[in-house]
Amino acid sequence: MIDRYLLRYFLAVIDQGNFSRAAASCNVSQPTLSAGVAKLEASLGRQLFTRSNRRVALTEAGARLVARARRIEAEFLQAEREAGAARAAGRLRLGILSSTPTRWTADFVAALPRDAGEVELVEGRERELIDRLTRGRIDAALTIVRGNPRFAARVLFEEPYLLALSAAHPLSARELLAAEELVDEPMIVRRQCELLGETSRHFTARGVRPFFPARTTSDDRARALVAAGLGITVAPASFGGEGVVMRPLAEFDHRREIGLLASDAALLAHPLLERLADGVAAPAP
Amino acid sequence: MIDRYLLRYFLAVIDQGNFSRAAASCNVSQPTLSAGVAKLEASLGRQLFTRSNRRVALTEAGARLVARARRIEAEFLQAEREAGAARAAGRLRLGILSSTPTRWTADFVAALPRDAGEVELVEGRERELIDRLTRGRIDAALTIVRGNPRFAARVLFEEPYLLALSAAHPLSARELLAAEELVDEPMIVRRQCELLGETSRHFTARGVRPFFPARTTSDDRARALVAAGLGITVAPASFGGEGVVMRPLAEFDHRREIGLLASDAALLAHPLLERLADGVAAPAP
């Protein structure tokens, strides 16, 4: 069964020239894209590319598919755009990164003009927001900026990822903490965090395999649990709040740039986005 | 993200006039189709149908989507057909129902002419074979015939579903068995069986909740286990074999028609299908 995503992978390989770049442009890993192309070939019973480590070339069967695949994808995009455009009609559809403080969103919403319906918020992880932007399902997003040339961006601030502990925690007085010191610390898993894999790798590489007393996708819940002393966690600096202390973790030098993304540079000047940007302040150092 | 299957559901509703028939024509359950249409509407941010319990009508947004959806599906089908047709090239691609005796397939293959590559066999469950036929990924199938008007059919024989027990089993001498007598019998689960749900319902409805010492997707393995006395099972009459006794189960009057399906009536006359049909004999009563 040929499915849309398979054709997207196929076209991405053609447009990007190799599997790895194609994977990046589809926001999936390289093995995923490889498997997808293989599945498409199996579906059709025909090889579509001749691969070498240097270059990827279309076979005859592949060449025959290109035009059709482009037509299909164009129709899909058109359908999505039509519905999206019809829907927009003065309304700002805004994506909000899940690992972003609720306070920002709450303050923004609280300050909105009374006449409702002007803004539509969509919370999601980084990749989901990028996908939605690409499909035209949202107009802009408050998320991580990575210099993707497909979108207009406005960086608001940069922050490091830090260790979050209860203010009552014995180690909270320390200025710098190392993974090895945290062997016996229960750790709360913030499932939506874009750096979850990296974090887990950091600890396991140092022989630290903590117990996980909680796994949540809500930062607010995670913060409450950390403050209550259930465990510690790693989070962006802006995660901090009452009863929670943020401390640097040794050899863990990850940062993120938070900003606004939009498919159209003009949109970045939207008054509501301006207001949102004003409300999003860098956390006190 | 609009996906192909969503558009198929959408078009099926239009073509069939209501959700239930549309679901049947897509080989999915009615709730699945309902959820699919709902998801498509959410994706587009627009209602596509106005529903009542009597009739389903397109909204304006729905009407705008129809032509585009048809073009997309037509292109997909065309792509599949092209590849399939190119592939066929004299080769017969034949689907074989999983719950069909291995013997039939084995005899058929053994009797094939030496020049290989003339036949390609695909084993699968009923729905998978129907899907493949629909997509043109196989040319014909030896499977259950239900009078689907989309396919040309040739019924070969009909058989009941019976209880299978080891020949050494104390109950094997009985001519008719009731579910209630089987309370303490371990039961082997033939996972691929098209009647699995019905069978399980039959027993649970009578308060019989057997222990399952084995769950398998291979009838050959299931037969070996039954013969070895590990447990009993319910299967089509043709499941029987050495060391296994088939007995009717009281109040369990299910039958199936086995036959050949093909998208094209002319194909049913294919000499290899004739030979297959000859080899597939009804089991001795």
Added chain:
DNA sequence: GCACATTATAGATGGCATCTATGATAGACC
């Protein structure tokens, strides 16, 4: 033949399409 870039394989995981079972609703019928 080594180094590097690229694709394929392996194994695990999670999300979601799918299922069955049941509920809600409303026209039809006597």
Added chain:
DNA sequence: GGTCTATCATAGATGCCATCTATAATGTGC
């Protein structure tokens, strides 16, 4: 006007498969 019947929606469980990370294989260029 109740009861029946056809229809779509909801609930909860299940299994498949797209996806991930980690690692191996492969081939090209110097």
